[in-house]
Amino acid sequence: MGKTYHDIETHSWEEVRRRHEDKLPGQLAYLGENSDFYQRKFSEWDVDVESVSTIEEFQEIPFTTKDDQRRNQADPPEEQPLGTHQAVPTEELSRTISSSGTTGKPTYFGLTKSDRRSWNEVMKRSFYCAGIDPDDTVIFGSGQTMITGGTPYFEALTELGANVVPAGGESTERLLSVMTDLPGDALITTTSHHRYLTERIPELGFELDELSITKLVGGGGPGIGNPEIRSELYEQWGANLVREGMGMGDVIGCMWSECEFEDGMHYHGQGHAHVELIDTETGENVPFEVGSKGELVYTPLEREATPLLRFKSGDYARVTGVNCQCGRTSPKIRCIGRADDMVIYKGMNVFPSAIRDVVSGVEGAMGHTKVIVPTEDKVHFEAPIPIEAVLDPETDRDEAAVEDDIVDAVRTQLKVRVRPQLVDFSEIELSEYKTEQVIVRK
Template structure:
């Protein structure tokens, strides 16, 4: 199929899982031999590496968390600057990147030259699926080169054959000039940055962003594009032909998920490189990839040398959007609905800020911007209605009071949660180049 980059994308999923099972055995042997961290963990768990010989027995292995990674890097030395988690000599490292640190102290990830080669294979699949082609000029709008969506994405796009323009990290004027002067076909940046440009670029340009040469918008760095109102807003504002979402994580592979032409969920693209599971965030029980299922994504890299992981909790909570697709790809496709550490609890019920935003975005007279306001960063539990900033469309003919009532009623009806909607200006909801916060202190 012309729209598929690698043949494994259309292999029956059962065959893919068998490939993963075969690779898992070698990776476990590597951990037992080269990873000081996992040798110690195997002893503590009273598990022999030889016993982990199938995807079924993998389920019996305890999960690894971000806090485990941070603990590894709390004590480092010259031989292991990445901590006990580092499984190769430092001279074998080819690149070191870090997490964004938006949910705590940044963690560092190492890659050998072989790791980079393996990542690029997966990244090229993702970018191709998202609609990027080798003959196109990609305006690379992410300025944080050290994060997973920075240098690794730049390298992957270059490997795909694109003319990649490193235009991020400077002023908005300079970014817009690069798009105009170099006739950029594709703009890749974070979803938050795309929306920031939609709102702010016209004032600097003197005309709408729809007059720019860009026709394809690719967003990452947080959920949002899957929200119909946000996707439609980007389509209309930019007069785009393609608006798609991609996602990954530096702990495993910088990009693992990407939307196809159907634009109804991100396909998994880590076949043959990382095994993915879905679990209940609270019970840790495995959840099958079935239409409508929700859970936290867990990954086991199958070829990683520098900083390998076993059953790593990503913190990304996803909803399965499908297990088959008209594009011919056979991997599950998902929509990311939030971060496990962003989850709020209203009278014992779990709710994600992104879900609240998505519901209020459907209300006539509201723009698709919203934030939960908490008294302090530790506030998770709510007994009273959850305060939310919402943005009334200045061009609406509806009364603000009526819009506020509709927003509160819609959230109560669909999510069984009460909110306290507070009309706010768009300026009060800060959009940024990297990630926009759905929860703020106020």
Template sequence: MVDVYDLIEIEPWEEVLVKHERLLPNQLEYLTEQSAYYRRLFEEWDVRPATIDTLDEFTELPFMTKQDERDSQVSQTPAKPLGEHQTAPTSALNRVISSSGTTGKPTYFGLTSQDRRDWNTVQERAFYTTGVRSADIVLFGAGQTMITGGTPYFESLTKLGANVVPAGGESTDRLLSVATDIHPDVLWTTTSHIRYLSEQAEEVCGISPADLPMTKVIGGGGPGISNPEIRSEFYDAWDASLVREAMGLGDVVGCMWAECEEESGMHFHAQGYVHVELINPETGDTRPFEEGAEGELVYTHLRREATPLVRFRSGDYARVTGTDCDCGRTSPKIHCIGRTDEMLIYKGMNVFPSAVRDVISEVEGVAPRVRMIVPDEKKVHFENPISIEIASEPGTSRTESELINEVVDVVRGQLKVRVDPTVVDIDELPTDEYKTDLIEVRN
């Protein structure tokens, strides 16, 4: 018997798209009737939303970007504190959250009561897929803040029925002390934080991660777990029964993608609430969700009331790993490769810092850490080898020259990119507790 949270997860994907095609005109009508911002936008785009009846016609619309959101919030007013694209009245708002601001000034998103219920529905599907069950005790390692991965995640995990322990935001010592006292089954936090705890647990509390009670390790907030070496590292470090990742976007829904027991890519879980597209980030052309296809993820709300978005470019660059699965779910599966705003180009080849990190993690004696050095924040195109810093694993017997030579070869072989590595002390490439920056501007 197929074990899913919601039957729509096993409906044929073509039927799901038919539902999206049916919902889309209603959302466009809502935007036209309720929002002067969108009426102006449609006029600028020379678009008549009432004439759009199919998804193919919809792909002719221009894209929205993060900058559009920021521009919308330049002149916030008491009537529209979330910016011009706020479509529901302020009196109808039930929650306000924000982005982390890691790629610029934080932006704010609103949820009405209906939006909030929709978010919980989608996130409960995703969290169930990752392996969280109502009988579980979840050590929630992310801070209880207004960012997407904070309170909204905590709420959905609670509605799923789990006993959620909100220990995030505390010191590492306090977090691990809670783990030894409460005996949780699940560790839920960011991928960077999992690695940080893997390395610090024994020093901080005198107990190795494998001896801590959590056996389900679930991370998000950045790519990494999909790499076999990193997943294996987490399995070994925590003596885990499962290691999975999940992903979303605060502008859209906090968590929309999640790995099942096959651990071969994250399934889409926002069927009926969000329409997703895959595009060529350079040309904007849509690409089918076919195994092996790559591109930027683009989202459109199908029933959002508070701060809806239309063809919103996420900046997340993904590779499709499959369109069917032994788990029975029918939505596309992806690996997130990196952020398009972190993408560098070497002689026409796209290269993501996270992809370089994942590749070098396969080299014996090299720590799964990297820092890419660029001379200027606007420098994107490279003809000469890209400077990177790597670190050797403590205790390795391999020489620096051996590590450098193999890193050069493996990156060139797998990514078609030349790099110029420098070996630095492992402490110079720390793993941040929540998110790790992989690019540094250095003149």
């Protein structure tokens, strides 16, 4: 059994749910008193917050969506620059950050001093679980300080006790210079930036396994959970651990991360945010059981600045475990895609990231795949789904054979037919800081 940062991580999940059930009425009362947005919504929904005392009753409350947030911030009152769900005066805000804006106009989130303490507590649990020790030197590779994975991350890492080197935001050459001048134990950045550096640094004449980095922690989208990608990072960097984490600024910056078994991310928001798994189509709750799939929904339990209620994250996950030898008792998940990226093939839900993961295991193909959607509103497919896959420049296999194997592998593993087109690696731009697109709408 491994070490945990806080003993609540070993409490039974049912005990955690009971604790959340005790806290939910207080948060609902706070929303009813301080959030103009939820005051209006409770009236529209005919919800009497004083009558909600159980999780089952709580689950009858409608969801809040990203579009609700954007509408809130489209033309906000002067005294509420973060929107009508801003529940404290602006002078009480301690930090304002934003989303990356990769799925639409950026949204902004506020944190009070109390909110920051909650975030730091949860993120310290997450980073500790992911293998970051208080005596580590952490090379922090993200350069976007305003986003969730920027300033909040290196604040929490610093509170954990780590020596944080905020080296992101400049060229690969500059980052490499920092990693050689200031030898670090861990590199934390987005998954695709890890992969970008894996491709780019050897081009500069350096061998990755000659660097002092032995721990790679990534986030920002699905990727490290793919065995091919994880193995590539282990091999190229000579790493001792390769783990992923996940969170969101709407709720808590990082609240999921992998332990030493690297078979799914544990939840670390116990006592600070309630998490649900729902069927995206029906909205019904799905139990956290091994093999269950659904969209993650969150409710902060003590957020003051910009609190949300039953917020649909858009992250579609599969439960990989409910008990772990590491001693943690929270569910473990693998994020397998974005609910809004889902396409439908002959009535079956398909995630582009799942297609990418299958293609990456085909000999002669690399793990950079895009699903090509011919029109913006195209969701349903009866004919094979068009994809672009990257031909491995070192393969001696015939392109037609690689394409045939891609078709067979996707059909066998996902029960879906695709129409692959192989392209050269130079035709696929791999973003430095954000997970590469896996769906392209024409």
